[in-house]
Amino acid sequence: MTLAIRTEDLVKDYGDVRALDGLSLEVEEGEFFGLLGPNGAGKTTFINTLVGLARATDGTAEVFGHDVAADYRAARNRIGLAPQEFNVDRFFPIREVLEHKAGYHGVAPAAASERADEALRTVGIYDKRDTRFDWLSGGMKRRFLLARALVTDPDLLILDEPTAGVDVELRHDLWELIEELNAGGMTVLLTTHYIEEAERLCDRVAIMDEGRRVEVATPDDLRARGTDTVRLTLAQRPAAVPSAVRAIDGVQDATVDGDALVVTAAGGGRVAPALMRTLESAGHRVVDLDIRRASLEEVFVDMTRLDDEDGSGTDDAVDAETDDGTEPDPEVAAVPDGGTDGD
Template sequence: MVLAIETDNLRKSYGDVDALQGLDLAVEEGEFFGLLGPNGAGKTTFISILTGLVRKSGGEASVFGYDVEADYQQARDAIGVAPQEFNVDRFFPIKEVLMHKAGYHGIGTEEASRRADAALKKVGIYDKRDTRFDWLSGGMKRRLLLARAIVTEPDLLILDEPTAGVDVQLRRDLWNIITEMNEEGTTILLTTHYIEEAERLCDRVAIMNEGKKVTVASPDDLMDQGVDNITITLRDPPKTAPDVAVDGVESVELKQGRVVVRAHRAGSVAPDVLLALDDAGHEVVDLDISRTSLEEVFVSLTNGQESTNGDRPPAGAKQEAPR
């Protein structure tokens, strides 16, 4: 099976700065794949290589089997990108913006017009088709970026922080649109700083840090790597933490008269914890399980690192697109 995205030892350096350090990644066709990492992790550089804005320093990268440099046209035609930043021609009505985009990919005028109408309807701004970009609200501008990304009907849709700065309702609207596209077969690559967004939408998530892949797993599997809390109220609160000798238990503490058990995969461990307490003569009157969040796992895996420089090229660094 041909992978939607495949990289092997992908590297990119800007002078002495290594933005990507041997990235190996495989995204399956039809997958909803999340890319998480602190600023400076290499996410933007990775997307820029896939889309031809930056030349790699080494390694391999392909989209649906097409090398992003040797087969640039085929690879680029398969991709639609909704960037984080607004980079739209402000002097044309937005339908014309979409038609121009379709034209760049060899789509004829009549078909481009049909696709532009369809894309604007899909994102909910068809009634603004004759409006210039500058006259749109912030939310409508974000919808337009998505419409421009899908007007070519791409097999791979790359969304770079698609809901940054939008209100809750628009975020849910955009979630519904891209989820529907994924269900129809479009492969989605999502970068986001909203951890709950990746947790809700993605089949798998790659966590990057300092230009390297830290791990790839489903959100549930990632959360299983964390430590959950089992908070137990006993009929007669003990003066010291009881002994709970159960596999998977990391620690047992007494907090404000309640027993707090820290354990991996608390849902499966809890029955054995209750049995151990019962065997020790304790009567349980209440139990609450607080599962670790994907955000906590993310912070743990990246050591809480957050760069203020982002992973864009250093000032003065030369960017060279494929010819």
């Protein structure tokens, strides 16, 4: 198994604030991997560590086997980053910005021009190639950030809230484009606040809170850990919940709602047959059955709430800081060996 990302006991401190707290994570090559977490969970700090905008206080981080600190350039050249912020040089046409970006990564001028055109065609804004960034619409700006991430032909595409602030139609268009890139073999690391986005796109999801990994699983596996609601409509209104219902393994609660019995249970599909048998044995006839599975959003909220009860939390603001606690330069990354980078 080839790993695109591997971190072990990764720690990042900003003064007295711990933004990453022993984070260990593995992302396989070709995987579509999602990071979910509330504000201040450490998602952006994690990304900044991978791309060289922040130096880890302790622990290790590797991209395709290259240590992100000791072998920065080899690691960084495998990554394409589309940040949430519009950190773009506004004084040049967007095609020229992409050419400069490719040049930062050692691409010759002629090849850089070809890559710029290809990236703009891929995201559907080639006809705007001579337009300055500020003159693009909001949706086109998002597409351009993706083009800039792609112009270096990366093996790992990192997307930090790629559809923030866009309309539903554009969001779905971007989803389709990102899915095509992943289907072509590109590894994708996505951070998002849209639970639907993670459910639709990701092979696996890591839930982060307070700089720690709470859980890693597929969206389906995470939903299976939530509480389902089973609604059984009966031919006659029950006077009370039969005691045998509460004794069924997996049942957490049961109430009467008009002519229906509403049961919350872990694994509603597994519990439903036992519920029907129990009710029929008690003399009730079930005329309708509905199972509402727990959503990924509900599971996410439950997991982060439980984690918050055990921790002290982190400052939301640290995710945007550099090593010295200042805001990062929007155009130049803090490269360990003194070089510059266009992200």
